[in-house]
Amino acid sequence: MPKRRTTQADVAAVAGVSQATVSFVLNDRRPAGVHISADTRQRVLDAIRITGYSANPVAQRLAGGRNQILGVFTYEATFPGGGRDFYGPFLVGVEHAAEQLGIDILLFTSARVVDGRRRLTRDGWQRLGIADGCLLLGQHEDRSELQHLLDTNYPFVFIGKRVSEGGRLPYVGADYVSATRRAVERLLEAGHRRVGYAGDMGSDQPTTDRWAGYRDALRAAGLGARLVPEDDPDAVAAAIVEQGLTAVVLAPERDPEELHDALRRRGLEVPRDVSVVLLGQPHHRLRRPQEWSGFVIPREQMGARALLLLSRLVAGDEVADPDLHRLLECTDVEGATVAPPVTALAP
Amino acid sequence: MPKRRTTQADVAAVAGVSQATVSFVLNDRRPAGVHISADTRQRVLDAIRITGYSANPVAQRLAGGRNQILGVFTYEATFPGGGRDFYGPFLVGVEHAAEQLGIDILLFTSARVVDGRRRLTRDGWQRLGIADGCLLLGQHEDRSELQHLLDTNYPFVFIGKRVSEGGRLPYVGADYVSATRRAVERLLEAGHRRVGYAGDMGSDQPTTDRWAGYRDALRAAGLGARLVPEDDPDAVAAAIVEQGLTAVVLAPERDPEELHDALRRRGLEVPRDVSVVLLGQPHHRLRRPQEWSGFVIPREQMGARALLLLSRLVAGDEVADPDLHRLLECTDVEGATVAPPVTALAP
DNA sequence: ACGCGATAATAATGCGCATTATGGTCTTGT
DNA sequence: ACAAGACCATAATGCGCATTATTATCGCGT
Numbered sequence: 132m133p134k135r136r137t138t139q140a141d142v143a144a145v146a147g148v149s150q151a152t153v154s155f156v157l158n159d160r161r162p163a164g165v166h167i168s169a170d171t172r173q174r175v176l177d178a179i180r181i182t183g184y185s186a187n188p189v190a191q192r193l194a195g196g197r198n199q200i201l202g203v204f205t206y207e208a209t210f211p212g213g214g215r216d217f218y219g220p221f222l223v224g225v226e227h228a229a230e231q232l233g234i235d236i237l238l239f240t241s242a243r244v245v246d247g248r249r250r251l252t253r254d255g256w257q258r259l260g261i262a263d264g265c266l267l268l269g270q271h272e273d274r275s276e277l278q279h280l281l282d283t284n285y286p287f288v289f290i291g292k293r294v295s296e297g298g299r300l301p302y303v304g305a306d307y308v309s310a311t312r313r314a315v316e317r318l319l320e321a322g323h324r325r326v327g328y329a330g331d332m333g334s335d336q337p338t339t340d341r342w343a344g345y346r347d348a349l350r351a352a353g354l355g356a357r358l359v360p361e362d363d364p365d366a367v368a369a370a371i372v373e374q375g376l377t378a379v380v381l382a383p384e385r386d387p388e389e390l391h392d393a394l395r396r397r398g399l400e401v402p403r404d405v406s407v408v409l410l411g412q413p414h415h416r417l418r419r420p421q422e423w424s425g426f427v428i429p430r431e432q433m434g435a436r437a438l439l440l441l442s443r444l445v446a447g448d449e450v451a452d453p454d455l456h457r458l459l460e461c462t463d464v465e466g467a468t469v470a471p472p473v474t475a476l477a478p
Numbered sequence: 479m480p481k482r483r484t485t486q487a488d489v490a491a492v493a494g495v496s497q498a499t500v501s502f503v504l505n506d507r508r509p510a511g512v513h514i515s516a517d518t519r520q521r522v523l524d525a526i527r528i529t530g531y532s533a534n535p536v537a538q539r540l541a542g543g544r545n546q547i548l549g550v551f552t553y554e555a556t557f558p559g560g561g562r563d564f565y566g567p568f569l570v571g572v573e574h575a576a577e578q579l580g581i582d583i584l585l586f587t588s589a590r591v592v593d594g595r596r597r598l599t600r601d602g603w604q605r606l607g608i609a610d611g612c613l614l615l616g617q618h619e620d621r622s623e624l625q626h627l628l629d630t631n632y633p634f635v636f637i638g639k640r641v642s643e644g645g646r647l648p649y650v651g652a653d654y655v656s657a658t659r660r661a662v663e664r665l666l667e668a669g670h671r672r673v674g675y676a677g678d679m680g681s682d683q684p685t686t687d688r689w690a691g692y693r694d695a696l697r698a699a700g701l702g703a704r705l706v707p708e709d710d711p712d713a714v715a716a717a718i719v720e721q722g723l724t725a726v727v728l729a730p731e732r733d734p735e736e737l738h739d740a741l742r743r744r745g746l747e748v749p750r751d752v753s754v755v756l757l758g759q760p761h762h763r764l765r766r767p768q769e770w771s772g773f774v775i776p777r778e779q780m781g782a783r784a785l786l787l788l789s790r791l792v793a794g795d796e797v798a799d800p801d802l803h804r805l806l807e808c809t810d811v812e813g814a815t816v817a818p819p820v821t822a823l824a825p
Numbered sequence: 826a827c828g829c830g831a832t833a834a835t836a837a838t839g840c841g842c843a844t845t846a847t848g849g850t851c852t853t854g855t
Numbered sequence: 856a857c858a859a860g861a862c863c864a865t866a867a868t869g870c871g872c873a874t875t876a877t878t879a880t881c882g883c884g885t
């Protein structure tokens with residue numbers, strides 16, 4: 132027989148007051164001239180301790196209050212395909228921040244999966260209402276879903292840059308553009324002049340930003356962009372040889388160690404013959420992660436910052452634009468895969 | 479202006495019926511002789527379509543019944559110390575199962591941390607009530623907390639073997655005993671006779687089980703146990719030499735690569751001079767994880783099985799003992815750190 | 826013609842909490 | 856001495872839904 136939860140009414144009975152009084156003491160709030168004496172207040176607090184009361188978050192929500200629960204909605208289904216390796220670090224940051232803030236995290240794992248992707252359908256969206264607010268993670272498609280989110284005034288924050296809906300989407304992202312620019316500049320300073328970009332050319336934000344940083348850095352040096360769109364490592368290696376590239380920047384969807392092996396099969400060594408810079412953590416598990424030059428996305432920090440922002444939005448704080456659309460700096464990694472080109476031109 | 483949600487009352491108004499009628503149609507249920515005519519039913523369904531109604535889960539829950547939320551409580555604070563690497567895989571399994579079952583996962587990150595360990599205090603416990611049931615993860619201390627859990631009839635399942643409270647604690651664990659026994663037998667079959675156990679001698683269940691498996695396997699072969707309790711890798715290496723060991727089984731709290739390095743500093747190679755077998759995944763991040771012989775704990779599977787069991791308990795199914803205290807087999811890993819001893823005795 | 830059961834739907838209630846509207850009592854100022 | 860606050864606390868209401876209790880209508884047998 133499941134013992135019924137302790138309610139405010141129970142506490143009130145013990146303290147010899149009304150349920151409303153308990154609620155006022157708990158929320159430490161006195162709207163419209165409600166007064167609670169120190170004595171009564173203490174009696175209620177004692178009763179709470181005695182009964183071991185804690186609020187029913189569901190009822191809190193229904194009555195229009197907050198319940199110290201923030202949700203996390205991941206668009207991409209976490210399985211299969213090692214997606215976890217990608218989202219895990221964000222969650223670590225989220226969890227860390229949640230611990231500091233004393234709130235619980237609700238993972239919306241129940242959303243229907245359509246085409247390997249979770250959907251925020253109309254009824255899926257309704258479930259979000261359990262939490263005070265929600266973090267959104269991953270690539271999404273449906274603009275109308277976002278519009279709906281905005282319309283309902285439900286607090287949410289994207290993890291990852293989102294420029295759309297008239298800039299009304301709050302997010303915490305990573306500054307891919309300048310990180311990529313710095314990566315390319317590093318190659319240019321080493322003397323490279325034929326620098327390729329190896330990766331898919333999607334229209335997603337990270338890809339767009341990486342490409343923009345790459346192109347800008349080259350353009351500033353009076354050089355042209357060279358895309359290496361091939362997927363197969365050996366094809367990439369072949370393209371590098373064919374285009375006479377001395378260096379490539381590598382998008383995370385490409386496995387650097389496979390490229391390394393493919394180059395070696397053609398007698399090319401990294402970084403002796405080809406310098407390689409990683410644009411963020413590769414999606415693959417590496418045998419020797421520390422050796423690669425490039426930058427890392429501060430995922431944990433992003434998760435933590437996003438949760439902090441969300442909690443401010445939930446609290447109803449006015450948040451100005453620099454905080455609503457925050458880009459965090461990526462951390463450059465020295466590594467050992469950048470060297471001057473063999474055929475370096477004289478400066 | 480937060481657009482108010484469509485409610486059953488709205489639907490009822492459109493259909494020209496009462497709110498209760500809408501609820502009955504939605505749940506397709508007629509308790510205690512309630513009848514809805516096909517005509518009315520259709521009008522309600524049309525009204526639902528027109529208004530785009532969907533239920534408010536918060537209200538549904540308040541009104542009674544289950545909420546399709548299961549909680550996860552982790553005793554050890556996830557930070558710091560890379561604990562995430564240990565608990566992550568369990569959560570992966572949990573999340574996977576949750577997705578299948580169509581339920582959401584609530585992480586109790588709000589629990590107060592005392593001495594680097596989360597506590598299931600009385601009010602912490604009350605918060606569990608949000609969810610239909612809860613998974614417990616990690617080492618715990620307070621027996622009285624467990625007793626309280628049992629008393630309240632709240633559905634819960636431990637991840638990890640728990641023998642206490644008269645065997646009334648449901649759990650899904652890993653069979654450390656036989657996995658360790660097999661590991662030792664493998665060394666014995668390779669010809670080893672002086673096999674040490676390197677690790678802490680705690681009273682926690684995993685340690686107890688590993689030691690039991692180790693001791694039993696040796697005893698069956700008429701050999702004695704040799705504990706190497708040292709913490710420092712160099713001290714471990716020294717002890718191995720001193721005791722004349724030709725092989726060690728290594729508990730997860732020891733870093734195998736550090737031991738490897740320490741042995742090499744003394745001119746000993748693995749596995750040429752010393753064979754090493756890992757008793758589960760080490761807590762440290764390894765440079766070359768795949769090379770080590772030993773076994774792995776099926777963490778994801780444990781998480782998934784635990785959630786499945788919990789959902790059955792929540793549903794009120796009668797669950798018999800083999801399922802209530804399930805031990806999953808560990809997977810043996812071939813690896814390359816076992817070889818015959820140099821000083822092998824003739825068979 | 827009368828009552829009884831089946832049918833059809835609504836009214837009413839409560840889940841636990843936040844909040845507004847009220848009702849008292851005790852001090853002040855004039 | 857008497858009204859105007861200030862102070863203290865409670866009653867009452869509603870959030871959206873599930874569920875129980877209740878009302879109303881009709882067909883049918885005797």
